[in-house]
Amino acid sequence: xxxxxxxxxxxxxxxxxxxxxxxxxxxxxxxxxxxxxxxxxxxxxxxxxxxxxxxxxxxxxxxxxxxxxxxxxxxxxxxxxxxxxxxxxxxxxxxxxxxxxxxxxxxxxxxxxxxxxxxxxxxxxxxxxxxxxxxxxxxxxxxxxxxxxxxxxxxxxxxxxxxxxxxxxxxxxxxxxxxxxxxxxxxxxxxxxxxxxxxxxxxxxxxxxxxxxxxxxxxxxxxxxxxxxxxxxxxxxxxxxxxxxxxxxxxxxxxxxxxxxxxxxxxxxxxxxxxxxxxxxxxxxxxxxxxxxxxxxxxxxxxxxxxxxxxxxxxxxxxxxxxxxxxxxxxxxxxxxxxxxxxxxxxxxxxxxxxxxxxxxxxxxxxxxxxxxxxxxxxxxxxxxxxxxxxxxxxxxxxxxxxxxxxxxxxxxxxxxxxxxxxxxxxxxxxxxxxxxxxxxx
Numbered sequence: 313x314x315x316x317x318x319x320x321x322x323x324x325x326x327x328x329x330x331x332x333x334x335x336x337x338x339x340x341x342x343x344x345x346x347x348x349x350x351x352x353x354x355x356x357x358x359x360x361x362x363x364x365x366x367x368x369x370x371x372x373x374x375x376x377x378x379x380x381x382x383x384x385x386x387x388x389x390x391x392x393x394x395x396x397x398x399x400x401x402x403x404x405x406x407x408x409x410x411x412x413x414x415x416x417x418x419x420x421x422x423x424x425x426x427x428x429x430x431x432x433x434x435x436x437x438x439x440x441x442x443x444x445x446x447x448x449x450x451x452x453x454x455x456x457x458x459x460x461x462x463x464x465x466x467x468x469x470x471x472x473x474x475x476x477x478x479x480x481x482x483x484x485x486x487x488x489x490x491x492x493x494x495x496x497x498x499x500x501x502x503x504x505x506x507x508x509x510x511x512x513x514x515x516x517x518x519x520x521x522x523x524x525x526x527x528x529x530x531x532x533x534x535x536x537x538x539x540x541x542x543x544x545x546x547x548x549x550x551x552x553x554x555x556x557x558x559x560x561x562x563x564x565x566x567x568x569x570x571x572x573x574x575x576x577x578x579x580x581x582x583x584x585x586x587x588x589x590x591x592x593x594x595x596x597x598x599x600x601x602x603x604x605x606x607x608x609x610x611x612x613x614x615x616x617x618x619x620x621x622x623x624x625x626x627x628x629x630x631x632x633x634x635x636x637x638x639x640x641x642x643x644x645x646x647x648x649x650x651x652x653x654x655x656x657x658x659x660x661x662x663x664x665x666x667x668x669x670x671x672x673x674x675x676x677x678x679x680x681x682x683x684x685x686x687x688x689x690x691x692x693x694x695x696x697x698x699x700x701x702x703x704x705x706x707x708x709x710x711x712x713x714x715x716x717x718x719x720x721x722x723x724x725x726x727x728x729x730x731x732x733x734x735x736x737x738x739x740x741x742x743x744x745x746x747x748x749x750x751x752x753x754x
Contacts, residue, residue: 326343329342329396342388346706349681355681357685362376399505401708406712407452411512411532413448429442435673444490445462453597455708508531509532511535511536515645518534535663542645551625576619591608594656608634613631628652632663675707676700681700
């Protein structure tokens with residue numbers, strides 16, 4: 313689709329995002345940066361974007377300096393831009409069903425980029441030299457959008473004041489676990505006015521008992537992953553009475569249970585012992601490779617942590633188990649506080665909404681250039697991530713509200729697209745149609 317057709321719409325969108333954030337020169341640079349992220353091109357780092365944004369090669373250096381100052385020098389508020397974007401997506405994206413928490417890794421070769429360390433990244437599937445950022449998203453089956461992202465700083469970074477200073481990390485930034493960062497993003501979004509709705513996260517967060525309790529305290533029903541070795545009380549478990557104090561014993565009433573020989577069972581063993589009839593084959597998703605299918609079973613259980621010291625079982629909730637046909641045993645497990653009458657098919661569909669965020673990251677990195685940033689500072693990383701979220705938000709709204717026709721990706725006269733500097737009237741934006749291989753220019 314050509315930017316010329318969307319010029320007015322994009323200008324109005326960016327005005328709503330950046331109005332009042334400093335001088336007109338700063339806001340204009342923010343506009344240029346978002347347009348640079350939207351333009352087709354294999355690299356979305358500052359220098360190649362500058363080349364695509366100007367008509368004459370002689371103008372490239374001046375544009376590069378404007379973009380660099382916008383990202384690395386200007387002190388505009390990421391939180392305010394994210395707030396505006398969150399409320400825009402909340403109001404206008406159709407069929408939003410869940411808040412989704414995730415984190416993503418950015419592989420790095422050096423040691424100077426802010427937050428880089430040898431650490432585990434689910435995106436990479438291994439421990440490697442990388443940055444990791446925690447993010448919060450609005451998601452439905454067809455659309456998603458980022459409403460918060462914060463870089464995780466490992467303890468080794470927080471212990472090195474010179475390194476922090478060199479990377480421009482503000483003095484008020486303290487060490488936070490990924491869980492603490494996640495809860496901060498959630499609290500911020502709710503304070504902005506984002507609606508309380510179903511919350512989804514993988515086992516990196518879901519296996520944390522305190523994290524689940526914080527979700528419930530905030531009024532968020534959840535479906536979260538847990539490890540297979542998590543212990544649960546099986547369906548039908550009867551809570552024994554608390555034994556009374558012996559006659560004549562003083563002090564407060566007893567609060568600990570005595571379970572005797574009864575012990576909770578690992579979720580994986582409980583699932584593996586289910587009869588074949590308990591497993592149902594269900595499909596979900598609607599991606600470029602078609603719908604996916606696997607086998608699922610759901611049980612009403614109670615969490616069994618702390619049983620050895622007499623702690624009461626948790627409230628009854630769902631344990632959703634997945635056992636793909638080609639696997640020797642169940643492979644994935646989720647806890648959910650969805651109502652007891654929720655059908656299995658609905659549980660599966662909602663659980664798998666997390667695939668939308670996986671798709672989001674593919675789009676954000678491949679088409680908008682989230683992982684193309686070459687700067688090293690705290691401010692630069694978060695400014696870039698925020699403007700990437702704005703750029704993708706515009707495309708998500710376009711796709712959801714005005715689905716492009718297939719021909720929108722074609723050049724009007726059938727000629728090959730220019731791979732060097734293009735005049736504004738010839739700019740092309742990626743349509744991000746599901747399953748459509750996007751063409752790129754250098």
